[in-house]
Amino acid sequence: MPHSVPLRTTAALGALSVIALAGCAAPAADPAPTPTTDTHGEIAGAAELAEPALGLTSIDGDGRVSHLDLLEETTADLGRVSAPTSVHSDGRYLFAANASGVSIVDSGVWTWDHVDHFHYYRAAPALLGEVSGAGVATVATSNSSTTGGTGLFFPDSGEAVLLDTEALSKGEVVERFRLERAPGAGLVVPAGSFAAVASSDEIALHTGDGAPVGETTPCVEPAGTLTTRVGAVIGCRDGAVLITVEEGAPVVERIPYPEGTTAPRATSFANREGRPTVAAVAGDAGVWLLDTRERAWTLLPTPEPVVQATAVDDKDENVLALTADGRVLVVDGVTGAVRAASTPLVGASLAAGQPVSLIADQQRAYLNGPTEGRMWEIDFADDARVAREFTPESTPLFFAETGR
Template sequence: MPHLVTRRLAPLGALVVLALAGCAAPAVPAAPPTDAPADTHGEIAGAAELAEPALGLTSIGPDGRVSHLDLLDETTADLGTVRVPAAMHSDGRFLFAADAGGVSIVDSGVWTWDHVDHFHYYRADARVLGDVEGEGVATVATSNSSTTGGTGVFFPTSGEAVLLDTQALSEGEVVELFRLETTPGAGIVAPAGSFAAVAAGDAVTLHSADGAEVGASTPCVEPAGTITTRVGAVIGCRDGAVLVTVADESPVVETIPYPAGTTAPRATVFANREGRPSVAAVAGEAGVWLLDTRERTWTLLPTPEPVVQATAVDDADANLLALTADGRVLVLDGETGALRTSSPALVGASLAAGQPVSLIADQQRAYVNGPSEGRMWEIDFADGARVAREFTPAQVPLFVAETGR
């Protein structure tokens, strides 16, 4: 059973903190993450509300240097330097760069607050926030809010499960709400409202923000892959998925098994247009798994050829995007898996070299980075997978996130 340990954070004063403009936000007292009793619409002190999203591509190079490309005016800003990442995760505002000794956190300074029927858009100072130390390349899981709730970090070598205070991150501090000792190996800390689900060993346990265990555990053998949708937090398991939602301020855990008799490989990496209920995952050479978290169903979609990545746009046209081994972006029918159109081969050299290529989708565009090619592309997937823009950044775009969304 997980138990609570304490871990002193690296002093914030020893961390490099850079800003695009002005100084870092002053320190504030730590507080447990909550769904704010007064709806602040995602606003924080010092942030400017915008009329439209300040979309950008924030990238980390092979030397750990962070840069931000503004997609509106195509200007680039240098945000500082972090550890050289072996993996990177983003929630659309923060970037979490992980190596074998910890995680560095970058605030891109741009974000969107999803209020279900409308959105609010903000810009604040961009900065490198600091580090969370741990053993092994961490798995990071985030919610759909970049100003409230928690951010989960799991270190596989030590088996330590950490919940960070996302509100504190939004105000310039790195604060651990809990650090639990669990079983070393693959694991996940998935935030859900003011709770967190910890998948380690062969089970998922629920915890409050102070680390106390809540309710019974749920079986989950070989946890791998996590994503938060508009419905709740998903954790991939060998036999399906665990879905964690919050109802009446209490966590609810459901299992979504794969269809009976399936022989397709399991899903281990989930991706979608942020916040949508449906998510996609590659099912080996069998095609793509589509998980509808609203309906609690899996659908196996055969693809016209094997793919190495997939993401669900989950729009009115049911677009599903996938990446082939030779670097083409396929636009597929999300109901049948049939090919609608495809882009030219863009990132074949990067994929052949084992470089970390990312396929990212928003409502109108898709983005893909090619570290070996030294480029990033914007693709209009609704217009014949047309390459709308090509960017040649000053540094190699090793890891890329679309921010401001």
């Protein structure tokens, strides 16, 4: 049976919040007793852990930021940012955007993916500052929270900004470049040491310092992006563009939709972080799956329309989807058959147009219900069972799983 967990507020941002989060580590998550020669992802002042310090970092409608430690089931108040309209996360940072800029929150917990193994870290959480811009920015991140770049595109001004992610890991907000483009929809997508700026129906590659690289690539109505272990995906009206880096140079490949398809295009992608397959809603037709290793799309029919989808991309090929009445479906990624379904959890939030998010990791899924004032942990491998239900002190309007 699910159980409701009241969250206990520990401290405000500053010295007290740092102490509170540092004190949340369970014995299994203590710093490793011996140093490792592999320092990937490590930064000065961070403790390496034996397992990931997973948490749910949330922001309410007034900009109050809270962090729930999933091991200790305690919560810490990290302070306040400008009231957000949207929030994007890479698993460490939260980028809270509104019409005048982007506020950046460092949860202080992250995982470094080294392909065949992982490293886990904890440092002091912090509110890092704001990046000014006109219009609610689209945000694109890579799989690294200590290297490379983070892209922001401000639609009202057309400004394309690349932030230095290594500088973020040191508590500094540094712009690598700020380029002028035509106002409208757009993306700035990091790809290795390069960045792709998608706007005005084309993709232009740049170095990390903003210098143009090579020819532009057509991409009508760019929308949606995600970085996998293979490369960075950008959605276009006729398919997707995949950007990889080979021998120090960017490589651009087009992945068109299957010939003759009539399903609506993908405009937003989601998956278990780093995995090669990404999922996107295909209107009422079901779910698009894009395998970036195979460079191939698959249209996965679902027995009913869904409003969100994410690819777990595990050995069972699970795909998770959210229905309009707030149920979480566990879908067979080959046949589209529903393996399990939760009870309606976030129907009221969806009906009210609230920003519900369904997030998957290797073992669990997480869901926020702003109207319901709840967050849920779902065991999708066990008949979509609600494993834990959390009742935060402030409304979880936006949230992210951090430490992953």
